[in-house]
Every structure is written in C-alpha cells, then in structure tokens.
Amino acid sequence: MKRRQPIRVSDAINRVMHYAQPNEIETVQIEACDDRTLAEDIVATHAIPPFPKSPYDGYAFKAMDTKGASQNKHVTFEVIEHIPAGKVGTKQVQTGQAVRIMTGAPIPKGTDCVAMFEICQSDQQYGKEWMTIKREMAPGDNVMAQGSETKEGTKLLHKGTYINPGVKAILATFGYQEVPVAKRPVVGLITTGTELLQVGDELKPGKIRNSNGPMIASQLKRAGAKVVELGSLTDEFTTSYQAVEKGLQRVDMLITTGGVSVGDYDLMPAIYEKLGAKTLFNKVAMRPGSVTTVAVRGKQLLFGLSGNPSACYVGFELFVRPTIRAALYEETPHPQKIKAYLKTDFPKANPFTRFVRSTISYAHGNVYIEPSGIDKSAVVTSLAKANAFMVLPGGTRGFQKGQLVDALLFQTEQGQRDIWQDVSYE
Ligand SMILES: Nc1nc2c(c(=O)[nH]1)N[C@H]1C(S)=C(S)[C@@H](COP(=O)(O)OP(=O)(O)OC[C@H]3O[C@@H](n4cnc5c(N)ncnc54)[C@H](O)[C@@H]3O)O[C@H]1N2
C-alpha cells in the first residue's frame, strides 16, 4: 500500500480555494432575500432624505422671526396651513406666518426651522389659528436636510454582503422589489457505509444511525448552499460509483462522507480514479479530519469527508464552507480567527495541528474557550455545543489554563479573508 503524504492545512485550503468560483446571479423578491448575499454593489439612487423634512411634530416658520424672543417677550405667528407626513405644503410662508407640520413632512417653502409642540402655545382667535413661542430659533433648527444621511451616488453596500434586516431596509428604501443575489451553489450529499441505518430505524447489532447526513445537510444550509440529498450507500463499488457519477450530473459540487481512509471498504479513492477526477490531496496534517480527500473533475469539486462525525464536521467547515461562501461572492469566506483564553488545561500533545471542537464564552471583557466535549474524531456528542474550533499548532505539547490560543469562529456571519497569514501550522 502506498503511504499517503500529509500536506499542511494551509496548503490544502489553498488548493481547494483555487477551484472556488463565483456563482451566477439570480433575482429574488425582496420578501425572500433573507440570508442571501448581494450579487451587485448597492448605490444610493437618490438622496436620503429625498427632501428636507421635519424630525418633530411642531411648527415651521422663518427663524429670524423669533429674533429677540424670550420668556418675557413672546412672538406670535399666524398658522396658515397643516402639513401631515406624505403631503406637500401648498403655500409660500411669509414673515409672521407658520405652518403646523408633522414628523416626516417636507419643510414648507419660506421656512427654515421647526419648533416642537412642547415649546409652542397654540391658540384660536378671530376665526384664525395662532402660535406663540418664547425663545429664539436659528435657521436649520430641527430640519433634516436633503441628503444629510446619504448623498445620491454613494456606494452603500458591497457585492457579497450578507442580507440582514438592515440591508433589507436599504434595499426597500431604494425600491428593490427584486433583489440581485448570488445563486446558491447546488451541493450533492451522499453518505456511505454498510453500517448505516436511517434516522427512523430501530438499532440493530453492528449498525448505527446515519448522523453525518442530517449534520452535513444542516451545515450546508447554514453556509448558504442548496442541498441535493443523493442518499445513503452501502460500501459496494459498482453501485457507489454509479451513484456518484449520476449525482455529479445534477450538482455544482459533491460531498461524500466515509470511505476515504485505507480500509478494505473505503471505496472513494478508487471511485475518484475511475471517474478520472484529479485528487488535490488525500491526507492533511491535522486532527481530526486527516483523511479528508478532495478531488476535482472539470470544474466540480468532490469533497470526500471522513466518516467519523467530528472529522466530518471539521472537514466541512475548513474546506467546504469557504468554497460556498466564495461562490456567494463573500470576500472573507474563511472563519474569523480570534484569540481566546483557555478555560481548562489541554494536556494532550499535538503532533499535527488540532482543531478542537470548542465553546466560546465571554466574561469581563475577555473571550474564553474550552473543549465542548471529548476530543476524538469518532465522537458525535461534542458538536452540539461547539461554536468555534480551538486551533492548537502541530509540534506543541499541550496547553495550560489561562494561555491565549487561536480560535476559529465558524458560526458568525463575519468572516476573514485568510486565516493562515500570521502563523504557520505544521
Ligand atoms: N489503518 C488506518 N486506519 C484508519 C486510518 C489510517 O490512517 N490508517 N485513519 C483513521 C482516521 S484518522 C479516520 S478519520 C477514519 C476515517 O474513516 P473513513 O473516512 O474511511 O470512514 P468510514 O471508514 O466509512 O467510517 C469511519 C467511522 O465513521 C462512522 N460513520 C461513517 N459514516 C457515518 C455516518 N453517516 N454517520 C455516523 N457515523 C458514520 C463509521 O461507522 C466508522 O465508525 O479512519 C481511521 N482508520
């Protein structure tokens, strides 16, 4: 048997990212654009606000008319019109006149300030409406100038921006009933293993339920992909080869779980060979996920993730997720890397870079990290509480409580351009 040559994690990621490609554009109705990413830059097509407007309910008039006004010397205005939000004043306001104006209404012609109701006195006399004020106002007081928030032509959002409620509000402001978004990459998912039962099955001797299938489907959705479930295969070459071959015709990329190591029934390497796919790597200097294998056929990436649940999970977040984020035009497709204080000792040596499934917590302005369960590749129970990977470089001999370590946050929207720049992991 030919010994596999492990490559560095950073090299493995770079090899994969070489094949990552931006996806096509599609438009969706604004109601359906949540969680998508913008396929175009968004530029202000008009000023905000589009007209000078009142931020308060009150009266608009000429500020100079209040010159000399004080507690002892009030000034009285004749109120000539009412302007609710949504209406435009019809009169040119003259000296000594005021307009009753509501929040959001356009500032009427001839006025340059607004006084809130709370500092004005309203009155009806001689069949007319009056307003009295006992303080001076300056031009521009309580006027939201046209374009004071944003000028027309300002670039507000970059292509690749994740659409959150605030982004949606901007899109609505500029009339995007239809929103240009990156098409979700279509990713096929196959689980392999003769031992696998489906979720609803009774447990039988020698068998286990398929947890990688539902887990990866969920990771795919979280990353922004469209999942095509291509079933669960027994470890039999011909049917497995055919399922992979057929699956590839329907998808942008394909994920398989299991069958990538060196066992008698680990069929993926032979399937890739028969497909004529080029293997980018089949061994990575990392734990877990060392057997993660990635191949390409034409433009299609084939991710052979490990069958071991923790290795499968880590392999997805490190190698698959960035390609999906890149397909969605994200400029920072990798998980954000931060420093955190270890909350417990981690005495295990790290012959290879270790990605420990961990929980991040915050207290007193500090970030803390601790393993979220047993640190073993075959373990499934450590994943539920994991919101980060603690990254312990290869060649180290354990870490102590209180030490600062690197952490990759894979559950946040915010990403990073590159996670390997400032440190090299062996
Ligand atoms: N002689 C060697 N043996 C192994 C090596 C090695 O280098 N030399 N590598 C070990 C490492 S590291 C890992 S990780 C595993 C990888 O195994 P495979 O990716 O080939 O996966 P399988 O053999 O199919 O299964 C491994 C394990 O995972 C369970 N499994 C598989 N699929 C699922 C699923 N959908 N849901 C839940 N659990 C699943 C399966 O039952 C096995 O227990 O190989 C080591 N061996």
Ligand code: MOO
């Ligand atoms: O690929 Mo394995 O996950 O290193 O245990």
Ligand SMILES: [Mg+2]
């Ligand atoms: Mg195996």
